[in-house]
Amino acid sequence: MTGTRSFIESVSGRRVLVVAAIVIVALLPLVTDAYQQDVLTQAASFALFAVGLNVVVGLAGLLDLGYVAFWAIGAYTMAIFSGSGPLQFAHLNVWAILPLGIVLAMLTGVVLGIPVLRLRGDYLAIVTLGFGEIIRITASNLDGITRGARGIPSIPHPQIAGFDFGNSPTPYFYLTLAMLIIAVFLINNLNRSRVGRAWVAIREDETAAEAMGINTFQMKLWAFAFGASTAGIAGVINASRTSFVSPNSFQIIVSILVLCMVVLGGMGSMVGPIVGAAAIVIIPEALRDFVPAGVRFMAFGGILVVMMVFRPGGLLPSRRVAAEQRGIGVAGEEKTGVEGADA
Amino acid sequence: MPDCLTGELPFRLVGGLSTGGVYALIAIGYTLVYGVLQLINFAHSEVFMSGVLAGAVVIGALAPDGATSQAQGAMFLVAALIPAMLASGTLAVVVERVAYRPLRRRGAPRLAYLISAIGMSLFLSYAVQVWRGVNPEAYPTTLRAQAVLQIGGVRVFNKDLIIIVAAIAMVVALEAFIRRTRTGRALRATAQDPEAAALMGVNIDRIITVTFFIGGLLAGAAGLLFGMAFGRTQWNIGFLPGIKAFTAAVLGGIGSIRGALAGGLFLGLMENVSAGCFGTQWRDVVAFVLLVVVLMVRPTGIFGEGT
Numbered sequence: 001m002t003g004t005r006s007f008i009e010s011v012s013g014r015r016v017l018v019v020a021a022i023v024i025v026a027l028l029p030l031v032t033d034a035y036q037q038d039v040l041t042q043a044a045s046f047a048l049f050a051v052g053l054n055v056v057v058g059l060a061g062l063l064d065l066g067y068v069a070f071w072a073i074g075a076y077t078m079a080i081f082s083g084s085g086p087l088q089f090a091h092l093n094v095w096a097i098l099p100l101g102i103v104l105a106m107l108t109g110v111v112l113g114i115p116v117l118r119l120r121g122d123y124l125a126i127v128t129l130g131f132g133e134i135i136r137i138t139a140s141n142l143d144g145i146t147r148g149a150r151g152i153p154s155i156p157h158p159q160i161a162g163f164d165f166g167n168s169p170t171p172y173f174y175l176t177l178a179m180l181i182i183a184v185f186l187i188n189n190l191n192r193s194r195v196g197r198a199w200v201a202i203r204e205d206e207t208a209a210e211a212m213g214i215n216t217f218q219m220k221l222w223a224f225a226f227g228a229s230t231a232g233i234a235g236v237i238n239a240s241r242t243s244f245v246s247p248n249s250f251q252i253i254v255s256i257l258v259l260c261m262v263v264l265g266g267m268g269s270m271v272g273p274i275v276g277a278a279a280i281v282i283i284p285e286a287l288r289d290f291v292p293a294g295v296r297f298m299a300f301g302g303i304l305v306v307m308m309v310f311r312p313g314g315l316l317p318s319r320r321v322a323a324e325q326r327g328i329g330v331a332g333e334e335k336t337g338v339e340g341a342d343a
Numbered sequence: 344m345p346d347c348l349t350g351e352l353p354f355r356l357v358g359g360l361s362t363g364g365v366y367a368l369i370a371i372g373y374t375l376v377y378g379v380l381q382l383i384n385f386a387h388s389e390v391f392m393s394g395v396l397a398g399a400v401v402i403g404a405l406a407p408d409g410a411t412s413q414a415q416g417a418m419f420l421v422a423a424l425i426p427a428m429l430a431s432g433t434l435a436v437v438v439e440r441v442a443y444r445p446l447r448r449r450g451a452p453r454l455a456y457l458i459s460a461i462g463m464s465l466f467l468s469y470a471v472q473v474w475r476g477v478n479p480e481a482y483p484t485t486l487r488a489q490a491v492l493q494i495g496g497v498r499v500f501n502k503d504l505i506i507i508v509a510a511i512a513m514v515v516a517l518e519a520f521i522r523r524t525r526t527g528r529a530l531r532a533t534a535q536d537p538e539a540a541a542l543m544g545v546n547i548d549r550i551i552t553v554t555f556f557i558g559g560l561l562a563g564a565a566g567l568l569f570g571m572a573f574g575r576t577q578w579n580i581g582f583l584p585g586i587k588a589f590t591a592a593v594l595g596g597i598g599s600i601r602g603a604l605a606g607g608l609f610l611g612l613m614e615n616v617s618a619g620c621f622g623t624q625w626r627d628v629v630a631f632v633l634l635v636v637v638l639m640v641r642p643t644g645i646f647g648e649g650t
Contacts, residue, residue: 063457115639121453122383123638126589130631133586141624252582256465263458294473297465304462308455309445324452 026177029170041169041241043281044176045234050261050273051183052230057259058267058321059191060223061203062117063125066132068254069112070105070228072139074235075245077101079152080145082240087145094158094240098233105232106225113224117217132255140247151246155239165240172241179237180274183230188270195222204324253297260300263307266314268321275316353497355615361503361572363611364510368565369588370595370603371517372435372558378534378598379554382453385460386442388585389467390435390559394566395482395576396471397430398423402483409484416485420505420571428563435559436552438463444548472578479577482570502572509568513561514604521600526553534598583627587614590634596644606644 007013029037049071056064077100083091092100116127140149157165158175165171190196198219201209210216239245257280265276284296291299307314313321369391376384384390401423402409410416442463446455486505490498521527532540533550541547569584570576591610595602610630618626637645 057454061452061454063454065461115635119638119642122457123593123642125385125457126383126586127635127638130586130590130634134628134631137624137628253465256461259458259461292473294469294477297469298473301462301464301466301469305442305459305466306462308442308451308459308462312451312455 022177022181026174029173034169037173038169039282039285041173041176043278044173044180045238046258046261046281047274047277048176048180048183048230048234049258050265050277051180051187052227052234053258054227054262054267054269054273055187055230056223056227057262058269058273058318059187059196059199059203060220061121061199062220062223063121063259064128064224064227065125065252065255065259066112066128066130066135067227067231067258068250068252069132069135070108070231071235071238071254072135072247072250073105073108073228074101074232075239075249076139076146076152076235077104077232078236078239079155079245082156084155085145085152086147094156094236095160098236101232101236102229103232105228105235109224109228110221113221117220117224129252129255132250132252136247136250139250146245146247149247151244151248153244155243155245157243158240167243169241172237176234176237179230179233183233184270184274187226190226191270195219199223200320257300260304262314264303264314266316266318266321269314269316269318272314272316272318276314279315351619352616353495355619356612357497357499357503359612359615360608361506361611362615363591363608364506365565365569365572365584365607366588366591366610367510367604367607368513368561368568369584370592370607371514371600372562373589373592374595374597374600374603375554375558377592379530379537379551380443380447382443382456383460383589384435384438384555384558385457386438386463386467387435387558387562387588388581389464390431390438390581391562391566391569391585391588392468392471392578392581393434394427394431394563395570395580396475396566397563398427398567398570399480399482399576401426402485406483410486413486413489416487419483419485420567423567424564427567428560431563431566432556432559434467435555435562438467439551439555468578468581475578477578479575479580482574482576485571506568506572509564510604510607513564514600517557517561518600520557526550530554587627587630590630590637593634593642594637594645599644602644609645 028040032040049067052070053064053067056062056067078094078097079085080087081090081092081097081100082094083089112128112131116124116131119127139146142148146152157167158171159165163171165175191199198209198214198216201212201214202216202219206216258277261276261280262273263276264272264279265274266272280300284291287296311317313319313323369387372387372390373384376382376387402419405419405422406415410419438460442459443456446459486501489501491501491504492499521530529540529545529550530553532543532545533547533554537547540550565584569580573580587610588607591606592603593606594609595604595606610633613633614626614629617629621629
């Protein structure tokens, strides 16, 4: 037992595990049918999404409930700049739009972040929720740009060296997987850098962090921008895969679903959100014939409550976050009013 | 002068006050809980929704085909009021027990409360979806719209009048409860300094339960009034009024009861007037923009934070 454990905990042991996991996941499309490949691609797309939200919620401790808005930005960037919408000013291909989608999503993150990141946690949650709704309602009202609720169809598929991605899910799966690996690699490095340590400090006690000379506002803005970027990528890829964008896909429930993935997997952990996304996409698909949609969403709500009450660190907890969520070593100020009294 | 600020304005003002009355009653739930726990009860919109639904169930049971006369309609409303209030009040207490109390015992960070509350909200709304179905249901008819007052050429309809009067009456009653009774005093003490209140013999857990219950009672009343005026109910009907009521609570200065009333009425007015100016499809955006602007410019609310 101790042998296995020390293997998992050693640096080289972990590397071997990560590479093995990536290889296994990459081989999955070879042993699955078209429908299962489609589910896998969705899972990968949500994983990309969850990894970004994890930066915001798990690492910086900011609850963003309007996260789906960045996905919408990515998707509409794809639709509009590929010339599929009513505005015909550009006919770029997917590879040019991908970086553009990232930049626009990050920019939106910054523009939204500047006014709202000075707010306290719970205000931030509700303002971001409002922001998500504003983006969705605006998208369904701006008929001349987005075709409103009818959505934008016939968005082009990506092509690479003469190979057309077309409608089959597998190429998109590999593209998303590649993006996911890059994103996790960058985020992991960031998390171990000065920025990551600043995020921990902010999460634990913002006032103390500020006093230690951390520019908390700037660090939170970074978290927002990085979080937004992966949602932007997911938005671009998803729009070109389904060939269609409509405001209906950007309901508030999507933001909460992604939150659920992050919380289930483990806030602040690198692998957790990916596992959470896979679980929350694949398990309901597998139970699709037995469990009605409403019950599924009830279960997601239940998961959020149960995790917070019984296992706040998630299934694969980051040790540090788990300790914080248990309420150990958290400064009194972070707590709400009364528990000091009945402790 | 655009049309929306001239001819039809008086009608929009009355409609705005009545929408605002509903927001105000819901907003009080946010404000009370915030006053005691310093946290936003995200599941409050579902507490409100349960009141809408309970009203529909009770009236539907009394008269499946709706009221046949105005008098009968009024009677149904009165009969459904207590069940709707109790349903929401009880649900609010259950939410506190299940989603908040265990976290409070552990001294969990703020983020945990928010996530747990959102989970609760998701669970409750989809539970109602599973029970009642996805599609909207017509609210059993009670009162038919009828002009009852004429103020300077503006006809005021019975439903609007009921909502405005009920909202103000309930706020006055609640203020009296909090100022005059022993429990009210304990509540104020807990809001000011929970530790000191506990040392003075206040049972904090009981006060928190009472706070959630009162907030739920008012949200339940708001639910019935909303159902009566809006004419339908659905599993997700709590979401928009919930978030707007939160906006109202922030506008009036979160923690303040009179502020919640003022904020609710103000938001209702703004929303109705701007719906006239920009078109109803922008109605919800107005509320959100107002929320963002107020939080940025004056987070303690237009009227300042208070108790």
